[in-house]
Amino acid sequence: MFFIGERAEPALDAIERDGKLYGVRLSGEWNLRNLCEMPALRRQLRKYARSKSGLHWDLETIDVLDNAAALILWQEWGRTLPEGLAIRPEHLRMLERWQAQEVSETAPPKRDLGAILLFLYGFIADFYRQTLDLVTLLGQLLLDVGYLLRHPGQVPWTEISITIYESGVRALGITALVGFLIGIVLSYLSALQLKLFGAEIYIIDILGLSIIRELGPLLAAILVAGRSGSAMTAQIGIMRVTEELDALSAMGISHSLRLVLPKVAALAVVLPLIGVWTSGSALLGGMFSAQNTLDIGYMQFFLKLPDAVPLLNVFIGLLKSAVFGFLIALVACHFGFKIKPNTESLGNETTNSVVSSITIVIMVDAVFAILFMGIGMPI
Incomplete structure (x- = not known):
């Protein structure tokens, strides 16, 4: 892990077991500023994310993870959480938020006949109330005209x-x-x-x-x-x-x-x-x-x-x-x-x-x- 002043640079290390690639460990401060300054790290992350499935991803050593970095990880993983993922609970909530938003955007709208009928009922009921209020106002207006005919001085x-x-x-x-x-x-x-x-x-x-x-x-x-x-x-x-x-x-x-x-x-x-x-x-x-x-x-x-x-x-x-x-x-x-x-x-x-x-x-x-x-x- 490298430090520049008080800011820890993000790092990505491969984990090997028995000479084979087992997983990837992320550490440091993963935020938008650091990732913009280190395009090589983005390419390395994309390489591991697309090279082999079933990798173990260890994110517990990450010190800082913001929403932008969480979105980048989410996109590189193919908009899904990997199976072998070790991560802090507060960081997991950030990724789950993107997952929930993705599901809500891609889920097809449900055609509920009850909702349609309820909408029609509300529309008809509102139209009936509006018409009734308008007729009531018209009736009151006619009563006022009759009153003024008897009291022309109050016109x-x-x-x-x-x-x-x-x-x-x-x-x-x-x-x-x-x-x-x-x-x-x-x-x-x-x-x-x-x-x-x-x-x-x-x-x-x-x-x-x-x-x-x-x-x-x-x-x-x-x-x-x-x-x-x-x-x-x-x-x-x-x-x-x-x-x-x-x-x-x-x-x-x-x-x-x-x-x-x-x-x-x-x-x-x-x-x-x-x-x-x-x-x-x-x-x-x-x-x-x-x-x-x-x-x-x-x-x-x-x-x-x-x-x-x-x-x-x-x-x-x-x-x-x-x-x-x-x-x-x-x-x-x-x-x-x-x-x-x-x-x-x-x-x-x-x-x-x-x-x-x-x-x-x-x-x-x-x-x-x-x-x-x-x-x-x-x-």
Whole structure:
């Protein structure tokens, strides 16, 4: 054994009996630093580990063994412990840890039918609870509307106006930008196909129907769900964390009357307006692209649009937007009240709120498309 200062170098000695190789003895400090400085020792270890099976490995004289050296030994032994192994208990635990990790990584996953059924049961039960809570919140909202009809002086106009400003006025910029760009993209892609058939004038019909009836309300709803819906959920969640909800309950103030109703009413009113604003921006983008790609003037576009898109499509878009706003606010408040007083729950439920709102909006849009399939279409 060699010493450099107070550090013992790792050593590897062959053990012979009757002139034959019987085993290998390791001594010294087997750590990553020493092994990196002695590549010849690594080659010698690999040589003995692969030359003959059934060797006796004596590791009891090792002074220091760290995790890196244990991993190197484990790999050189072929990821298994040799049969003839003499080692200290504390060093053996390090090797067994690598062995247990190897078994857990290589073991194939078991397909347990009971676990699958249990997962499905949990999913269905959670969906049932979520639906029941949402219906309960909707019922409480209807009771609040009935109460306000009897007591109109208690309508929370201040909260409604603040929500209209936050969710509507402050969203005009992003909705206009997204709508304008979507109009350009849709017009450009449609123009490429219409040129092949010499039907460039029908781009007005395509843009008018797709934007006013579908894309405008849907884009506005998705943007509002991501922007305002998440803010509503986070606002109620922060009130839970800071115990403001408990304070309101102690003062006898209804959560649904002061928090849910203003948000639902404001979004149901403001989202149709944002939908019209988004549709107008998208049509402007479509006109801009049609002027540059198909040489269709703005005046021609304006004159042809009322004939291509019946007025009933505008009312369908407004109705869809109102329903979207109602559902987005209701879902946002539902997940807001589910937040527990910790930051992890706040982030998770806010994410669930946005994902659920967008999913419900798309599902309801599909239902509207089926119900109004033959209504408002040009003859």
